[in-house]
Amino acid sequence: MTATFDLWKFTKSVLFYALVVFIVVVSVFPFYYAILTSLKSGTDLFRITYWPTSFDLGNYASVLNQGSFPRNLLNSVFVSAVTVIGALFIAVTASFALSRVRFRGRGLLLMTILAVSMFPQMAVLAGLFEVIRALGIYNTPWALIFSYTIFTLPFTVWVLTTFMRELPVEIEEAAIVDGASPWVIITRVFLPLMWPALVTTGLLAFIAAWNEFLFALTFTSSNDTRTVPVAIALLSGGSQFEIPWGIIMAASVIVTVPLVVLVLIFQRKIVSGLTAGGVKG
Template sequence: MTTITPADPQVQPQSKESSFPWRKILFAIAVVAIVIFSLAPILWQVLTSFKTNEDISAVPNVYFPTRLTLQHYIEIFARRPFLNYMLNSAFVAITSTLLCLLLGTPAAYALARLRLPGERIVLAIVLVVTLFPYILLFLGLLEIVRATGLANNFLALIVPYTAMNVPLTILVMRSFFQQLPRDLEDSAKVDGYTTWGMLAKILMPMTVPALVTTGILTFIAAWNEFLFALTFITRESMKTIPVAVAQLSGSSVFEIPYGAQAAATVVGTIPLVILVLLFQRRIVQGLTSGAVKG
């Protein structure tokens, strides 16, 4: 005989509502909303740079123009030495970035490996300096620049930018050095490497993601800095990108060149976008690896 067992009352057929992927849909909507919220100002700026002056001043706003022009891009290079401004920003940013890496990497290795007296105090000071609002240093730096005669000199920007970004370099590189096995250093010492030789030839090639991450962060901070560049550099031929964009003027006193400012902003941002895209994998690897151990 065939025995028929009663159905388990706890086992219920899965309803159509519970099988509907509400969570995935809500997650996708949230991601799209965040992307739109983040990219909308950038898209607006890019579109404004290609709009005609009539569309820029039109009421109601023309969000997606049908008439495109390159006149604003031609204007910023024809009326102002914009390429020279970009070279100035590149020189200041690259120099300060290299100095941060050269000064911060040995300091980070010393704090990660050597038994230094007052090590915790030094780390606390580095962390405080990293979190310190640098705008509060403006008046003091202004007096130093006046006293040393560094006005209209790139050193007036390179030195503060380096000082402001070295603590970040130390913190990130120290985390990487702490993750490296000590056996590598012991083997290098047995092979006759000095501390500097071991750092330059063995350890630094292994910390390339950290170097790229801190270098790009330092470069972006120096490239975008505005207040110090506006105050310490007044000579037209030595101005940087942020100052040049802010000081763009129209053909008359009452005209605000929105199109030219948008074009200048796009041109000034392109080098940063290219830099991040080229080193995207290194940046992600550096941020994730550096966050494992602190």
């Protein structure tokens, strides 16, 4: 009797760990395989292997030495960084108002902000194109910085509002009694307390901007102004056999590794940032 019970328990934990292993393998394998491919060259590429067989950095060399890929990387860094800084700057004061001051229409405004962050970017593409042409920033990084605000700003406002709401009311009241104006409260009391939240939010917005494709594809038109997602998407030859898979995988790995490292370092913060605002219903 006891023996069968233990057997059942054993089977259960074996099945559980099998599931765990399955989840991990499925999650990681494509990335692993991309690395593996990027280290192959020539005809090796077309020999399917499950384990690393060669270590050839030739693909990385060609990605970084020819064409505009290094330039695209710089563009991506610049666009994402400026977008995030701009969004955070605007979002901090706005989220103070949204989380700390009660005024008529606040609930509606919050819903609108959420709606903007969720609505299809396709719906504004034509109008944005016109605005960007009118501003004369078509085919420059500023076109992307400008257009990315549509998703980074609502997102940062939403998350920072959630974070700021959690700050104790009494600290703010103590500051009010001390004679602090709202601006002083934000800059000298709240901001120092919000660094973790700002880092998390900024990081998430950075990743979103870094990965953006539709606007980048539409509002840039030359190799030198593109960001990496577009550059990778357009790295192709004429027919299927000419697709430079090795180089594409090398570029993919270069683009992804910094993100993966960041995500693993800030794991906990990212999880809390992703779920903030979402699950408090």
